[in-house]
Amino acid sequence: MKMKTYLILCVIVAAVVASSVLFIPGVGDHMEQELLGFLSTNARG
């Protein structure tokens, strides 16, 4: 993949992820719960 195409893809992916977290109800909460679970599991380990 050419660098220019790759960078455009990165911008699009970042925009989609950020919009999903901000505007789709429950996505942010779900991600935070997953992150919390990951951190607490690894902190115990």
Place this chain on the structure above:
Amino acid sequence: MKRLLTLVLQLIGLLLLVPAVAIATLRYDTSRNDGPSTLFPGGELVAGELYRGPEPDWQFTNTVGTIELQISDPLSSRLVWILESEGKIYIACGYMGTTLGRLWKHWAVHADEGDGHAVIRINGVRYERQLVRIESGPALDGIAAKMASKYRSPTSRADIEAGNTWIFELAPPTTASGD
């Protein structure tokens, strides 16, 4: 071969980008909320009655795991432990003996260096308080004992006096204005 390596690296970059953007967005989103989330600092505490009256009997906080703490400079809020000892309430901030810890818990540095004005929210009620750092003294024995009994924390008075854990009293606002 080089093209394949480039493609693999680009894929790894994309896979790292997704959680990085998600975490940054979550942090930004939470910073505008009324109060913190479990992981990220929040904004100004707005909801809830602002308590005005005599100093409460803080023993009710013995059954409260965490409270929301808002400091004014910079305006942000976070979840912290609450410790009641001899009728006064305190909060603890660990990992302060290391540079990384001070970066992570930079709010405590701001609270120590700033005016110390704070608002806490417990069970939906907001209380104006003044953060006063306690660096030494016999009160630390009771605070360390409460940390051990309530949170099973191994923090000792020596840890606190060495600066590894910072303790702030949540004093009434008038006390801390120098009266």
